[in-house]
Amino acid sequence: MGSAVTHAPATEARTDTGPRHGPEKAPRPAGPKQRGRRENLAGYLFMSPWIAGFLLLTAGPMAASLYFAFTDYNLFDAPRWIGLDNFSEMFGDPRWRHSVRITLWYVVVGTPIKLIAALGVALLLAQKRRGQAFYRAAFYAPSLIGASVSVAIVWKAIFSDDAVVDRTQQLFGIDAGGWTGDPELIIYSLVALTVWQFGAPMVIFLAGLKQVPRELYEAADVDGAGKLRQFWNITLPMISPVLFFNVLLETIHSFQIFSSAYIVGGGAGGNACGPADGTMVYTCYLYVQGFENSRMGLASAMAWMLLVAVALVTAVLFWSQKRWVHYEEGGR
């Protein structure tokens, strides 16, 4: 039963697997028109929860949010149209710019390290050895618990003054005095937390690696290509769709980090995200403005900026994939 899942290989995770690849291209017997109508009815009936959810919880709110973004809205009084004021306030706000800066920093530093770790360990585990399944499972576990409040609490403790990380540093003669008290360093404890969760992309890499035809390596061996060359010329291109998928997913997720920043950074009460806003990532600031300062209009404007940023990153990645992502020819 379990193995049935593996029949759907990782490469299928590509979003271009539209429903048009369905088998139902064959002409249908008897009364195509009536049949079509019945199919439509059935289709929408089955889809009705999703459609309701999409309209009520996605499309509707998005429209409302777009409207709020141009208003002053404190929940008490009706939203008041103020044009672009929220956006000009946002761009002029050093705290907002700070949150953008550390969020970008977190994404730009954390995501590559995490993915490189994931790929490296995946290559290691791709060797069939005794205990491989155990290691794979153990390395994956942090991805399940990493987002929890519990782990954030543990993380804060491990990275504080005179705790294990600090003591280890002291062995090398560096006394940073604990990362969680330092406005510059605390963000790296969050980077460490995301890297710790490399297991999820690793599993996807592993699934990708097992798809690479062995003949390619055998042929390369015959040609006398070194292992490094083989990695560069065979492995990397062959797993590039999986790499693309991981980069896309991890980047988008990193932009949205909230809980761990909130817990690791927040002393009590939570108004402060870290010393001197050290973990005031974008979503934390959005939360503070929206839910602590009741500035729903401003927070909506911030949310839309996040959407635009994520959309841009997605667009750039999709655009760039022509250059570096190789899909198997005739594979689909």
Add this chain to the structure above:
Amino acid sequence: MQQSGNAERQAGRRTILKAAGASLAVAGLGATATACGGGSGSGDGTVTIRYSWWGAEDRAERINKTIALFEKKYPKIKVKTDFQPYTDFWKKFNTQASGGNPPDVFQNAIGFLRKYDAKNVLLDLSGQVEAGNLSMDGFRAGLEKFGEIDGKLLGVPVGSNSMALVIDKPVYTRAGIKPEQGWTWDDFDEAMTKVRDRTGRAGDSGMYGVMYLYDLYLRQNGKAFFTEDGLGFTEADLTTWWTRAEKGVKSGLFADPKKVAQIKPKSALSAELAGSEFTWDNFTVRYTSEGKSEYGLAPIPTTDGKRTGQYLGSLMLSAYKRTQHPKEVARFIDFMVHDPEVAKIMGYDRGVPTTQTQYDAYRPTDPVNKAIAAYEESLVEAGVLERITPHPNGADICEAAFLRIAEEMALGSRSVEEAVKQFFTESKTALAG
């Protein structure tokens, strides 16, 4: 007490005091014993009111006991409660109030009176006073005026407190310092230096971020933190204050802000990073349970050798303007501020009881609470108490910003100049709303 903000925010307040515990438990037992026998009043005409407050578990347990007492006396009124830590409390309160569904009665602080009055959330209780459901007689030191704004009674004070310098007694003794009423800021600086040099500990935990202390300093100089509708000081004033602070941090007079940030919500004083800390007088209770040392109260330094700028603050109970049960709510508040049994249960958890009856009903036997009572009495005797600074709509946000930006300045992520500018920008936005 009136820990709107700074103090309470840092505090996972655990006001239990080992020493006072026993006597309180006895009082509590007495209360439950007398409360026995009253079945749940399932008759018709029973009214349920909702009551919310912020605070910690310990306060919750005490309040639940006082409510049991109240329900015994008024079997037709049921009280449903919930509580949160400080910041969460106001966040939830705000959304509930905006949805027209706030609690009927709730804990309140001075910084929020105008804010929620402007939003039509607060009930003017003077009508209930006239109707005889709530008595405003018998308050100490003029506290009955504390919750009055523009002639409206928006909050009834439940426990008074005042800013103080909380000191680690053994440390001060070792440093050879004896602060006296009327000592000056120069004396204070000297004392900080002595603490640093003789005990190897920073003198103070970081006074530069405490809005209520800066307010006192400004008041000593004829200004105040707020006016009726804005800030009562200039950028130059704040630059001076924070430049001094920056020097103090660099020279080790004030505790290393990095370390202070990491031990939160524990205080720098009980964590033995500093020898003293400016905060509300009843925080000695918390520090005593948190730390290992013995803590005492010292007077606020002055500018001219006389004025401390102090006033008595207080937590309040307020009611929702459109509550279905104004009469019951008024009776509830009345009970909570006047009933002597309530005072025995609550102790000084929210500050020193505001009415004379309650003040007399609970006489602390342990040294820490005794010291608090003595401190407030000494303020009355020294005649230093003045009128409170007004708190305009948005004061709460200014206070949080002040604390945060001061910390950023101390940590070096902003220069003093930038910090001052940032504070003025943020408070302008907050006070305009």
Add this chain to the structure above:
Amino acid sequence: MSAQATDVTPVTDAPPPRSTRAAVLRRGLPGSLAWHLGSLAILAVILYPVLWVIGGSFKESGDIVGSLDLFPGDPITDNYTSLADGIADISISTFFVNSLFLAVGSVIGIVVSCSLTAYAFAKIRFAGRNLLFTLMIGTLLLPYHVLLIPQYVLFRNLDMINTYTPLLLGKYLATEAFFVFLMVQFMRNLPRELDEAARLDGCGHFRIYWSIVLPLCRPALITSAIFTFINSWNDFMGPLIYLNEPGKYTISLGLKMFVDQEGLANYGGMIAMSLVALLPVLAFFLAFQRYLIDGMATSGLKG
């Protein structure tokens, strides 16, 4: 190390093909040793925080952060017994029950609503299907935060703040596109002949869905269910925004409340509760790791 990529074999537990076995022999002992040492080193880093919290929960509060020993020489259980008091008259089990209710409620919602939707996408040809599928994929990439405020305003206007409805409704309306996607992928790979034969026999879509497709989809359903459970259990932001009353708090919020209110007085209790809060997820992981990892590999689900 990376050069060893030649030995890529299926991750299933099928016996390795002969050539691999030969490769193992060829590589010999040093390579094997290096491999195991490398894996063990990574394992140590990965497991450290978990061991730290286990060990810490048996230490005195004051020793937890500063001491470098993973496990105390003289373990105590006070931290756990202190949890029995609960927080402010609310017992820890209340938080557990609340979390459990939400998690199970979410699982039911996701399994039902997402499988219905996935069936429509995978097996029914209806007008506008491609458009809707594109929209669905689009919501996969949509940052949740754009919906945060308007959804909050919506639920406030419906007077549903401080209820579980806002946390559950979306699960019953298939808004979790990941799971729809996972199930669509799975259903498309089912042998066609089965449902086509059923159609020719005159079965309606609901019969096919219920009697043929759902049973065959069990692995995908189980994977979705487990992920849903864990996500719901770990969720912090949703409950943080919607729940007001400590009696309704989930374990995540309860833990945060513990940090704020008792974090200093009872540090050991906080660490013990952190561990206790993790246990269900860890148990699920141990019981179902195959499903989780396979599901992950299939469509890159996030844990």
